[in-house]
Amino acid sequence: MDRLPIRTLGDAYTGLEPVGAATMDNIRTLIVDDSSVMRKIVERSLRQAGLGIAEVWEAGNGAEALASVQEHPVDLILCDINMPVMDGLEFVKQLGGVANAKGVPVVMITTEGSEGHVVQALSAGARGYIRKPFTPDQVKEHVLPVLAGKP
Amino acid sequence: MNTFRAMQAQGAGHDFWLPTLRLAAKEVFDLMLASGLEDAPESLPDKKLEVTSMVGLAGGLSGILSIRCSTKSAVRMASRMLGADSDKPGPEVWDAVGEVCNMVAGNFKNKITGLGDGCTLSVPTVITGADYERRTMAVDEISVTLMFEAEPLVLSLEVQS
Numbered sequence: 001m002d003r004l005p006i007r008t009l010g011d012a013y014t015g016l017e018p019v020g021a022a023t024m025d026n027i028r029t030l031i032v033d034d035s036s037v038m039r040k041i042v043e044r045s046l047r048q049a050g051l052g053i054a055e056v057w058e059a060g061n062g063a064e065a066l067a068s069v070q071e072h073p074v075d076l077i078l079c080d081i082n083m084p085v086m087d088g089l090e091f092v093k094q095l096g097g098v099a100n101a102k103g104v105p106v107v108m109i110t111t112e113g114s115e116g117h118v119v120q121a122l123s124a125g126a127r128g129y130i131r132k133p134f135t136p137d138q139v140k141e142h143v144l145p146v147l148a149g150k151p
Numbered sequence: 152m153n154t155f156r157a158m159q160a161q162g163a164g165h166d167f168w169l170p171t172l173r174l175a176a177k178e179v180f181d182l183m184l185a186s187g188l189e190d191a192p193e194s195l196p197d198k199k200l201e202v203t204s205m206v207g208l209a210g211g212l213s214g215i216l217s218i219r220c221s222t223k224s225a226v227r228m229a230s231r232m233l234g235a236d237s238d239k240p241g242p243e244v245w246d247a248v249g250e251v252c253n254m255v256a257g258n259f260k261n262k263i264t265g266l267g268d269g270c271t272l273s274v275p276t277v278i279t280g281a282d283y284e285r286r287t288m289a290v291d292e293i294s295v296t297l298m299f300e301a302e303p304l305v306l307s308l309e310v311q312s
Contacts, residue, residue, distance in 0.1 A: 034274065035250045037232055037243060041183070044234060082253075082272060111257025114267020131261070132254045133182035 025052030027147070028072070032058075032065040032079040032091065033109070038132075042078050042109060042139075049140035051147075062091030069101045076147060079126075081110040081117065092124040105146045109134070158263075168293045168308065175259035176218075176297065176306050179251060184231035188304070191296040195303050201281040202240075204252035207273035211266050214289060214310040216256040218248065222279075224302040240279075249275030255306070287311065 029046065031039045039058045046053050057072050059065035063086040065079065077095075081088040088108055095101050107128035108121045118129050128142045158167070173188075180188045200219040208214050220228075222240050229247035230237045237244060253275045260270050289309035296305050 035246050035253075037229065037247045038250050040233055082274065084274060111254055111261075111272065112267070113257065113261035116268035132257060133179045135182055 026054040027051055027076055028055045028057075028074040029053055030057045030059060030065060030068055030072070030074045030077045032060075032062065032077065032083070032088065034060050034080065034083040036060075038080070045134070045136040045139040046078075046143070048136035049143065051140070051143065062086030062088060062094070065091050066094055066098060069095070069098055069104070073100050074104060076143065077104055077106040078109050078130075078143075079106055081108060081112045081121070089120055089124050092121065092126050096125055107143055107146055109139075165293055169295055171262050172255075172259055172293060172306060172308055173295055173297065175262060176255045179254045179258055180299065183251070183254065184228060186231050186300060189298040191298050191303060195296065196301075198303055199281050200303070200305060201279060202245075202248060203278040204245075204248040205276045205278070206249075206252050206256040208256065208260065209271050209273070211269035212260065212263070212310065214308060215287060216252065216259065217305075217307045217309070218252045218255065219305040219307070220248070220299065221302055224299055224304060227300055227302075245277040245279070249277045259308075 029043075031042050033039045033042065036058075043053065043056050055072075057068050057074065059068050061083040062079075065077070066086075069077070079088040079091060088110065092106050092108075095104070095106065105127040106125065107130060108126045109130040109132065110117070111132045113131040121129055128146045130138060130142050177188045180186055198221045200221055202222055202225040203217055203219045205215050205217040208216060225244050225248045226237050226240055228251055229244040232247050232250070233243070253272065256272050260266050260272070287309050288311045291310040292307060293310070294305060294307040296303050298304070
C-alpha cells in the first residue's frame with residue numbers, strides 16, 4: 001500500500017515519510033464503534049488534536065470494519081472493544097489477514113481500562129490504547145507516536 | 152465470593168461505593184460533555200425522569216448501573232457531546248445517553264482495584280417513559296442524585312448477589 005506523506009514529531013521512521021512538523025496531514029482514518037455519537041466524538045477529537053484527517057470511514061462493529069478496510073485503504077484505525085457481532089479484539093486479530101491493511105496501526109478506544117484488556121489488545125496487534133472518557137489531548141498523545149511508528 | 156461481597160467484608164460499604172460512583176460520573180461529564188455535575192440541593196425540582204439508560208455488569212460485580220434523567224437533560228447531553236444543538240429527542244439522543252451510561256459504568260469499574268478483568272459490561276439499553284416498574288434480583292442499591300445543568304439526574308447501582 002502506498003503511504004501518504006505523514007509529518008512526524010521530528011524523528012524519522014522507516015516506512016513513513018517525515019516532513020518535520022508536529023502535525024500530520026492527509027490521514028485516512030477508520031473509526032469503529034457501535035455508537036454513532038462516539039464515532040463523531042472520536043473524529044472531532046482527532047481534528048481538535050490537530051491531525052490532518054483527509055477521509056473518515058465508519059463502522060459499527062468489527063465485521064463491518066473488516067469489510068470497510070478491504071474496500072477503502074486507511075492509514076489509521078481507532079477501534080472500540082465492546083461491540084456486537086464482532087468485538088474490537090477479534091477485529092484486530094483478523095485485521096492481520098487483510099492484505100491491504102498490513103501495518104496499519106490500530107488504537108483501541110474503549111471503556112475497558114484494566115491492565116488485562118490492555119495486554120490482550122496489544123498482544124492481538126493494537127499499537128495504542130485510549131480509555132474512555134478521554135480528551136482530545138489524550139487522543140493526540142496516543143495517536144501521534146503510533147502514526148510516527150513509535151512503540 | 153464476588154468482588155462486591157469481598158469488599159463489603161473488608162468494610163467497603165456505601166461510604167466507599169457512593170463517592171466512587173459519583174466521581175466516575177463527574178469525570179465522564181467533565182471530559183466528554185465539558186459540563187460539571189453538581190451535588191443535588193436538599194430540595195429538588197419536581198421533574199419527570201422519563202429517560203433511563205442502563206448497562207449490565209457481570210462477573211466480580213453483577214448488577215445494573217443506570218442513569219435516569221428528563222428528556223430535556225437527555226437532549227442537552229447529546230448536544231454537549233456532539234458540540235451541536237439538538238432540539239428534540241431521537242435515536243442520536245438515545246445513543247448519547249446510552250454511551251454516557253456505558254462510560255460511567257466503565258470508569259466506575261476501572262476505579263475498583265482488581266475488578267477490571269473480572270467484570271464485563273453489556274451494551275447499553277435506553278428506556279423512554281417513566282410509568283414502569285423494574286424488578287431485578289438486586290440485593291443492594293447505591294443511588295445518588297446529581298444536578299446536570301440545573302436538572303436532576305439519578306445515578307444508581309443495583310448489585311446482585
